[in-house]
Amino acid sequence: MSKERPLSLITGASAGIGAAFARALAARGHDLVLTARRTDRLQALADDLQREHGTRCTVLTADLADPHAVEQLCQTLDQQDLHVDWLINNAGYGVPGRFDANDWQVHADFIRVLMTAPTELAWRLIHGMRKRGYGRIVNVASLAGHVPGSAGHTLYAASKAYLIKFSQSLALENLETGVNVSALCPGFTRSEFHDVTGTRPLVSKMPGFMWQNAEDVVEEGIRAVERGEAVHVTGRFNRTVKGLFKLMPDKLALRISAKQSRRYRAQE
Structure with missing residues (x-):
């Protein structure tokens, strides 16, 4: 890199894994561009990071469901x-x-936010990364992208599987450019996600060993992209789940998924 302080753009930075990425990268000496829909939360986070780490934060409010937002x-x-x-x-x-x-x-909004927007952002920003000979792209996917889809939340696993395959291809295309690309695949993570979707009463029944903190997920993600790991599943439990489903016959895997869907997916 030609500068001392890298600049990181984080989408969905107002809470959860996005906010944890902001804190972790600020602690590593990065300046930040924070974007999400909630300006007040972004500004509060920016103020905290400026005070704690001297981080220069640029707050850009955006709704990625808007077709023109990324441009x-x-x-x-x-x-x-x-x-x-x-x-x-x-x-x-x-x-x-x-x-x-x-x-x-x-x-349509969901597809734009979870698939189209990250793809367009990567396309628009990777040109500069390649030209400068340095870049890191982390696409936050999910363990859901490695296991059979569920009943309810119909497009979620499909969108995460897309991000995984996209990340693999983009990583291969940039092996000799100084640009590392990684799909980060957490499982159940303590954040607001399940409150927003209204599934908190369902997922709260899941045992504690299935959960990770956002900070731990982020630390694994940063290390993985720095290593040039194209896909990283966080946590030993999640890696075990991925491995087991990979070995199962499809019929058995779908049967298990159907059973588990009733436990943690809102289907009506």
Whole structure:
């Protein structure tokens, strides 16, 4: 890198894994571009990081469901002469219920936020990374992308599987460029995610050993992308689950998924 302080762009930075990435990278000496829909939370986080680490934080409020949001975001970066070294594609959420129980616009927004926006951000920013000979892209996927889909939250696992395959291909294309790409695949993580989707009463029944803290997930993710690991599943338990499902016949895996869906997915 040609500068002492890398610049990291984090989407969905207002809470959960996104906020944990902001804190971890600020502690490592990064300046930050924080984006999400909730300006007040972003600004509060920016103020904390400025006070604790001297981090220069640029707050850019954006709704990634807007088809023009990514282009406008990158135009603002160019206007402010901000060159992104680390891209953390973290923004995401779940849509509870059956596929046909939601309006199409709900699904269209979901696809744009979880698939289209991270892909477009990577495309718009990777040119500069390659030119400078350094970059890191972390696409926050999920263990759900490695196991059979569930009944309810119909597009969630599909979107995460897409991010995994996209990350693998992008990593291979950039092996000799100084740009590392990694899909980070956590399992159950303590955050607001399940409160927003209304599944907290369901998932709270899951045993404690199945859960990780956002800070631990982020630490694994940073180490993985620095190593050039194209896909990283966090936590020993989650890696075991991935391995077991990989060995199972599809029929058995789907049967188990159907049973588990009733425990932690809102299906109506």
